[in-house]
Amino acid sequence: MSTESLSKTPAPTSSTTEAGPERTPAWRRAVTNRPAIAVLFLVLLVGYFHLRLPETYLTSENLKSVLVQQSVLLVLALGVTFVLVIGEFDLSFASTLALAGAVSILLMSDHGQSPWVAAGAAILVGAGVGVVNGIAVAWGRAPAFIATLAAGSAATGLEQLMTDNNTIAENIPIGYLDLTLTERFGLPVSTWIALALVLLSIFLVSYTTFGRKLRATGLNPTAVSLAGISVSQVRLAAFVALGLVAGLAGVYVTSQGGSYFPNSGAGLLLPPYSAVFLGAAIVGRGRFGPGATLFGVAFIALLERGLTMMDQKAAVIQLIEGAVLLAAVVLARQERKQ
Secondary structure, X not given: OOHHHHHHOOOOOHHHHHOOOOOOOHHHHHHOOHXXXXXXXHHHHXXXXXXXXOOOOOOXXXXXXXXXXXXXXXXXXXXXXXXXXXXXXXXXXXXXXXXXXXXXXXXXXXXXOOHHHHHHHHHHHHHHHHHHHHHHHHOOOOOHHHHHHHHHHHHHHHHHHHHOOOOEOOOXXXXXXXXXXXXXXXXXXXXXXXXXXXXXXXXXXXXXXXXXXXXXXXXXXXXXXXXXXXXXXXXXXXXXXXXXXXXXXXXXXXXXXXXXXXXXXXXXXXXXHHHHHHHHHHOOOOXXXXXXXXXXXXXXXXXXXXXXXXXXXXXXXXXXXXXXXXXXXXXXXXXXXX
């Protein structure tokens, strides 16, 4: 290199040699801290309803009631999370819930089975629907939307054939109601089971080989297959997981009412998706996960309870939940692109 070229080379400045890389401003770190923003959103939501309902909303009894009544939403949202992690959808779980609840009640009412046998059968029915969905999607190569919609329609038809669309409330043992009535340490057994499922789901998805396979399948199934992992088996497992919790949710619904009633799964399709997408958009940076889902469920549950206590019509609540789902889907999609 010539002396002339060296003389034209700019000398390093003190800012580049001494200052080092610029640090991210504190305000920017705060703005991009998604968990902190999520907590702020939740605080603002609770604060708004507390101002509107100062004597009834932010009370221990009301919050306990929200937790107990939203156990069904929580377990369903956890199951939906597994399917969304692998990049699929399931439109059959609400119908599966209703069928599982019908099977459980009929086994006790018509056949004198014990509550434990009835509940176990309901969960197995849910798993069976999950197996059908998983086989159709994973090995049959059917689009998940069509396959699960068809499975849900078949489940509804079977439910109606079994029950003649009649409410069934006879010969239900008190032990079956104890699942959602008997409290342990201040909460019903069903709620403790739901909270335990949250911890189990977080462990499975975040800290096990199975969870890594789930996430990898959702991100790049071709690479997973080339690594010698059966993508079909992973997909089957995700659909079965949702089927299992849908069966459990069927037990919850029928235990809470002590009976079976037609269309018991009506209105339970959109809320779990709203919760999962909302959690992914705000907490998960576009990634689905049980922890993010828990936040989404809390947000939806507290929002719904506040609107109900303000005597809003069911149509208004459905409209708001639909808007939340749409916004959450868009936000989650944008995060995944980034």
